[in-house]
Amino acid sequence: MTMRTLLFALAAGSIFGAAAASAGPTGPAAPGVAQPAADPPVYRPVTSDLMNSVIQPRHIKLWLAGKDENWAYADYERHNIGGALERMAAAIPTYKGLAFADLIAAYATPQLAAVDAAIKVKDEGAFVKAYATLTEGCNGCHQAAAHEMIVIKVPDGNPFPDQEFNTPVQ
Ligand code: HEC
Numbered sequence: 098m099t100m101r102t103l104l105f106a107l108a109a110g111s112i113f114g115a116a117a118a119s120a121g122p123t124g125p126a127a128p129g130v131a132q133p134a135a136d137p138p139v140y141r142p143v144t145s146d147l148m149n150s151v152i153q154p155r156h157i158k159l160w161l162a163g164k165d166e167n168w169a170y171a172d173y174e175r176h177n178i179g180g181a182l183e184r185m186a187a188a189i190p191t192y193k194g195l196a197f198a199d200l201i202a203a204y205a206t207p208q209l210a211a212v213d214a215a216i217k218v219k220d221e222g223a224f225v226k227a228y229a230t231l232t233e234g235c236n237g238c239h240q241a242a243a244h245e246m247i248v249i250k251v252p253d254g255n256p257f258p259d260q261e262f263n264t265p266v267q
Contacts, residue, residue, distance in 0.1 A: 143189070144185070147181070147185055148247075151181045152178060152181060152182070153249075155174050155177050155178045155181065156178065156231075156232070156252075157252045157255075157256065157257075158170075158257065158260075159171055159174040159175055159178065159212070160228060160251065160252045161252070161255055161257070162262050163212075163216070163221070163224040163225070163228060164221075165262045166219065166221055167262055167263060167264055168216050168219050170262065170264060171212075171224070172216045175212050175213055175216060178205075178209060179205070179206070179209050182205055183201070185197060186198040186201055192242055193243070195242060200238050200241060200242065201238075203237070203238075203241075204234040204237045204241065205231070205234050205235075207234075208227070208230050208231040208234040209231060211226075211227035211230055211231070212227040212228060214227070215227045228251065229251060232249050232250065232251055235249040236248055236249055
């Protein structure tokens with residue numbers, strides 16, 4: 098390499114180097130060119146979101162199914178309430194210092210087992226009793242978690258006009 102080509106290479110390197118630096122991630126954005134947006138934060142539902150959107154509608158649907166003696170569907174909802182509560186405990190293990198799994202074991206698991214037993218023997222009277230106990234369990238947990246103002250009751254209507262609960266499949 099001659100001295101002339103060496104000088105040229107050094108000069109070119111410093112020019113291209115400067116250009117590369119100004120186009121790099123830390124360099125200023127070129128005017129009129131939009132910067133790529135950062136990923137939005139992931140929405141993580143909290144306990145009240147899940148109670149409102151997952152547990153409450155399933156609690157209502159369980160009632161509508163059982164009252165229509167649609168045992169296959171009642172069993173489906175009973176199973177889904179239990180599964181949803183388990184997934185909640187896995188995702189949000191403590192609620193204001195209380196172990197969610199312990200609350201579920203006290204206020205939902207035995208109550209859901211009684212509902213299960215009534216569904217298995219297809220006994221509407223036993224279902225109505227077990228459902229009332231499950232509903233007391235909902236409120237027991239709300240009281241234990243200092244949310245006694247949230248009072249759940251046996252449904253007195255059907256807010257799902259687009260779903261058939263009295264299906265012939267048993
Ligand atoms: C393991 C405890 C536990 C059980 C069991 C439980 N809940 Fe909850 N629920 C909570 C807690 C805690 C909150 C309050 C969450 C908050 O606001 O931070 C809540 C809130 C709610 C809310 C209020 C949501 C709102 O925005 O209006 C509804 C509705 C609800 N629960 C329905 C139910 C129903 C129906 C059952 C029974 C099938 C049930 N819950 C069983 C713990 C429980």
